[in-house]
Amino acid sequence: MTATVRLQREPFDTAAEAAKLSRGRGDVGALVTFTGICRGEEAGEPISALTLEHYPGMAEAEIERHVAEARARWPLTGVTVIHRYGRITPGEDIMLVATASAHRAAAFAAAEFLMDFLKTRAPFWKQVERADGTIWVEAKQADDQAAARWVAPARGRAAAE
């Protein structure tokens, strides 16, 4: 399975990255892409930009750990995760998760799983520039709850699956 994990400052080309997962293959029947985009507001206040700080080395390692878990849980032919850092303005793409599989259930589930964990465990921190100054964005409880849904099932249920 092809796995690509990349951190970069520069914008990326979603269509080109997605195409890499299906080009020249006869085994890909499903390709799912999720793009995270910078909105023009945060917590109800307009923002002019957001800046992402990250922990180099750990961010890649943590994403790779979750890609490995996605491979173990679902039959995927390929996964690509690209996450930008640095200063990003409203309307720009922040990150991409693309998953490819023979059938859609695995591609959809793996993409959602990766996003839920990326929101809570990948070491990135956002600051936003507002009219009244620059502030750190607070982590959302909803993200922790989303990630909790994927925690490995109890042994009894796993045997039944």
Added chain:
Amino acid sequence: MKLRYFAWVRERVGKTEEDIELPAAVATVSDLLAWLSSRGEDYAHAFANPKVIRVAIDRSHVRPDSALEGAREIAFFPPMTGG
């Protein structure tokens, strides 16, 4: 041992990183947070609410009761907001 700080923890401590000699009595992550807080106001302010401080040892997430033995790099940061 290298300590690294990110986001508002970095801002409050006033450093991105530092190298320290760990006292023998400081055995766990919780011990380390308490010891750092005792070193000065900036640290105490940064770690005033330990429940919102996340810690990684050698680039893996750890819990507050994790042992420090063998650690080369310890990072402190707020809950993450990537994605």
